[in-house]
Amino acid sequence: AGGMAATEHLLDLGHRRIGVISGPEDWLCSRARVDGYRFALERAGEVCDPELIRYGDFQHEGGFTRGNELLALPDPPTAIFAGSDQQALGVYEAARQRGLRIPQDLSVVGFDDLPVARWLSPPLTTVRQPLTAMGRTAAEMLLNLIEGTKLRTQRMELATDLIVRESTAPPRGSSSR
Template sequence: MYLLRSVITIGSEPAPDQLAALSRARLPVVVVDPLNLPDTPVTSVGATNFAGGLSATRHLLDLGHRRIAYLGGIADAACNQTRMHGYRAAMEAAGVPVPAEYVRTSGFRYPYGETGGAALLDLRLPPTAIFAASDGSALGAMQAARARGLRGPEDLSVVGFDDTEVAVMTSPQLTTVRQPLREMGGIALRTALRLAAGEKIESRHIELATELIVRGSSRAAGP
């Protein structure tokens, strides 16, 4: 028999009534990769989303792209907002304007990337590069490009976010921002055990560094 000593969730914190029940049971909660920073005093482990968005967009700018779109996830999710702010900061620093229609948000999964990518590529002046807020939406955008007879990365460069296993299962392999998911899980486990033991922790929110992983889905802009 195992005694439950703590709770680890991925993506979102438990609902208020669940948190109340866990508090009564004296079970500490740790959230991994939260969509939003918890409003309640719950410990969370995430990644440097702003820096990731910044590095992804700078990579595309360094390749000579200027028509760069942002294909975001859930609009009001804090991680989406922070990645978008990184994108906008890079574009502003480079003096490149961002047309309103170049920023689309809907969801992090493949179908949203496909529909959002289609909408971007059907613009009168479509982007030559897309920074997507997740690997799933990046792959969806790549499929939308293929459906329009566009080649990747010759006609469209794409950068994702997460570096999940699907990033290397597509052709071309996906350039993406790596979240240290294994390390985040390890820290969440150790933090949960410390909380269960009654130890005090230094911070309620822990962020680990992201890293841009360059693969075949991004290349220099054409003439």
């Protein structure tokens, strides 16, 4: 749901070339974020360009490396959805080193809503995860397993919230600006 909300926000602003950077491809959460991205594009009638999808790690360095790859494309994205706020920090650095301004030249959305997200310049638009609820749910599931109770489900998805700050804007040259 978070990947879909982030991508829909960028589409609503007028972006059509949206890159995504996620974590390891074999991690369920990485695939879920990319699946949400794909679903939002398809639902909006946009083509999902595989060239704009990058996997790596959820760290700053991974965001920097994959962000540079996306920004070096002949037709680079006007927006990047990073699978973590740490990756988004790396994208900020990659953009800065290329002389790009956020959000005037590149919109960036993160994921996690780490405390640093609101202190970045500009403050990062991000997907907030319900960390307290996630911890409580995981603890309850673990206690049920310890007690021998069968779990009702092997996988649980909790609602996320898109926190819109100042790192996103309509693409340069768009009529919605």
